[in-house]
Amino acid sequence: MQWFDALVQGVLLGGMYAQYALGMALMFGVMKIVNVSHGDLVILLSLIGISLASKLGLGPFAVMAALVPLAVGLGWLLQKAVLNRVVGEDPLPSLIATFGLSLALQNLMLQIWSANSRSLPGGGLESRSLAFGGIHIGLLPVIVLVFAVALTWGLDLLLRRTRFGRALRAAASDVEAAAMTGINPRAVYASATAIAVGILGFAAVFQSLRSTVAPSDGGAQLIYAFEAVIIGGMGSVWGAFIGSMVLGVTQAIGFRIDPGFGVLAGHLVFLLVLATRPQGLFGRA
Numbered sequence: 001m002q003w004f005d006a007l008v009q010g011v012l013l014g015g016m017y018a019q020y021a022l023g024m025a026l027m028f029g030v031m032k033i034v035n036v037s038h039g040d041l042v043i044l045l046s047l048i049g050i051s052l053a054s055k056l057g058l059g060p061f062a063v064m065a066a067l068v069p070l071a072v073g074l075g076w077l078l079q080k081a082v083l084n085r086v087v088g089e090d091p092l093p094s095l096i097a098t099f100g101l102s103l104a105l106q107n108l109m110l111q112i113w114s115a116n117s118r119s120l121p122g123g124g125l126e127s128r129s130l131a132f133g134g135i136h137i138g139l140l141p142v143i144v145l146v147f148a149v150a151l152t153w154g155l156d157l158l159l160r161r162t163r164f165g166r167a168l169r170a171a172a173s174d175v176e177a178a179a180m181t182g183i184n185p186r187a188v189y190a191s192a193t194a195i196a197v198g199i200l201g202f203a204a205v206f207q208s209l210r211s212t213v214a215p216s217d218g219g220a221q222l223i224y225a226f227e228a229v230i231i232g233g234m235g236s237v238w239g240a241f242i243g244s245m246v247l248g249v250t251q252a253i254g255f256r257i258d259p260g261f262g263v264l265a266g267h268l269v270f271l272l273v274l275a276t277r278p279q280g281l282f283g284r285a
Contacts, residue, residue, distance in 0.1 A: 005135050006256045014248025015145030019203035020225035021240040023196030029235030030172045030192045031087050033094045037102040039222030041197055044105055045071055045204035046213045047113050050120050060122050060205055068201035075197025079190040109215035117212035126209050144206045151199055152241045168192055227270040233280030
């Protein structure tokens with residue numbers, strides 16, 4: 001029973017990682033950008049959400065309703081002001097730019113919020129649980145998983161079934177040919193980054209409900225997102241979701257083996273996939 005419980009808890013943890021990974025998978029799939037500031041954006045949005053809740057007395061879902069549009073605008077501005085200037089076949093300029101952005105965001109957050117950890121009050125939501133047989137499952141992780149599935153499914157439909165999605169895929173496949181058909185690649189890139197950071201708005205609320213956040217925490221979120229995307233396959237939406245599940249289950253089983261082994265177990269699986277199938281489980285060679 002304890003191993004089945006570990007499996008369930010791992011899937012629920014994977015729901016949180018999926019919300020980190022979807023935006024990174026989208027940005028890499030469309031623009032071949034590995035956004036080093038990805039985790040810092042999660043923390044920045046978390047701290048903004050906590051401040052909104054404190055100043056205006058908002059509940060977590062009201063904070064989410066305010067934070068996601070703000071995140072969309074932030075992503076659009078980030079692409080227009082910074083990333084459109086460095087995006088191209090060579091990934092190094094965008095890597096350097098987002099690394100610099102990561103450092104700037106960390107120092108900005110330290111100046112505004114200091115180094116103290118804080119969390120978003122959930123009105124008891126974070127401590128409620130559901131009982132199934134002998135297993136107790138937290139209500140908040142279940143909600144996180146439901147949102148992760150909905151976001152993955154919605155993003156997949158957007159990419160496959162809409163005119164905007166076709167423009168995204170065309171720009172990702174051949175930017176010059178897409179431009180010749182009347183697609184504006186810069187506008188497509190800005191919209192893709194707006195969606196990617198908008199997804200982080202959801203992740204930010206759930207992260208600050210699950211645990212405390214501090215300005216220096218962005219690195220951990222970046223690593224988990226990156227590992228999930230690599231395991232699933234760079235640029236694959238459902239691959240990022242499955243990779244998140246694999247990472248979450250591996251960590252949960254590792255924690256059951258030894259409390260200090262969980263995170264390391266996830267890293268080892270990441271290295272195993274990287275060594276045996278570098279394109280990921282759902283990626284193309």
